[in-house]
Amino acid sequence: MALNLFSRLMPPEKSFTTLFCEQADCMVDAAEQLRDMVGKREVPLDAHITSIRAIEKKSDGVVREIFLSANRTFNAPIDREDILALAHEIDDVVDLIEDTAKSVQRYATATIPPDMQSMVNGIVESAELLKKAMPFLDSITRDFRQLYTLCQRVGQIEEQADEAFDAALSRIRADLRGGTIDTVAYLDLKELYEWIERVVDKCDDVANQLQRITAKHV
Numbered sequence: 001m002a003l004n005l006f007s008r009l010m011p012p013e014k015s016f017t018t019l020f021c022e023q024a025d026c027m028v029d030a031a032e033q034l035r036d037m038v039g040k041r042e043v044p045l046d047a048h049i050t051s052i053r054a055i056e057k058k059s060d061g062v063v064r065e066i067f068l069s070a071n072r073t074f075n076a077p078i079d080r081e082d083i084l085a086l087a088h089e090i091d092d093v094v095d096l097i098e099d100t101a102k103s104v105q106r107y108a109t110a111t112i113p114p115d116m117q118s119m120v121n122g123i124v125e126s127a128e129l130l131k132k133a134m135p136f137l138d139s140i141t142r143d144f145r146q147l148y149t150l151c152q153r154v155g156q157i158e159e160q161a162d163e164a165f166d167a168a169l170s171r172i173r174a175d176l177r178g179g180t181i182d183t184v185a186y187l188d189l190k191e192l193y194e195w196i197e198r199v200v201d202k203c204d205d206v207a208n209q210l211q212r213i214t215a216k217h218v
Contacts, residue, residue: 017137023090024131026059030097031127038112045105059094089206100195107188126203144218151207158204
């Protein structure tokens, strides 16, 4: 019978796994808002920013609940530090998405390059994969292979994003030298790519933290 690593850490009505799933929901919701900002643009950018801010506040509330509960928990089957680290990493994803969205709004780039859209799609896919991984924390000894597979896919997305990022920077530098874009447009695009790359990297950090937790209990 699989060992419930997280469900016994809190009162029966709410486990850490449930809270991490709530955090993951926030991560997916924020990622989808960012995707729509650089893709569909069916609503004003300000509306997306408002939605992301509300999601970020909700995520902060879940993090506070995790921290308070972790501080009240004794004899936990996993390290308290691992619980707090995972909560931090997920919250950082949402925070970085908000920062990235503000940059999209700030620069109001008329046309979003396809490779930038692809990188943002990678953020959404990574967030969805991590959301799928969270429930396995309650059955980690039985389902560790599924959890590892999901985390490895996030790592592959991060590697693809790194390649896309390097290619994109080379392209916009060439555009600048060729006079296709001016210096301001180059700097705006470069910063947007950098923000998006940070979000992808942070999703991979969440996956790595999940793998570290798993490795201790299989």
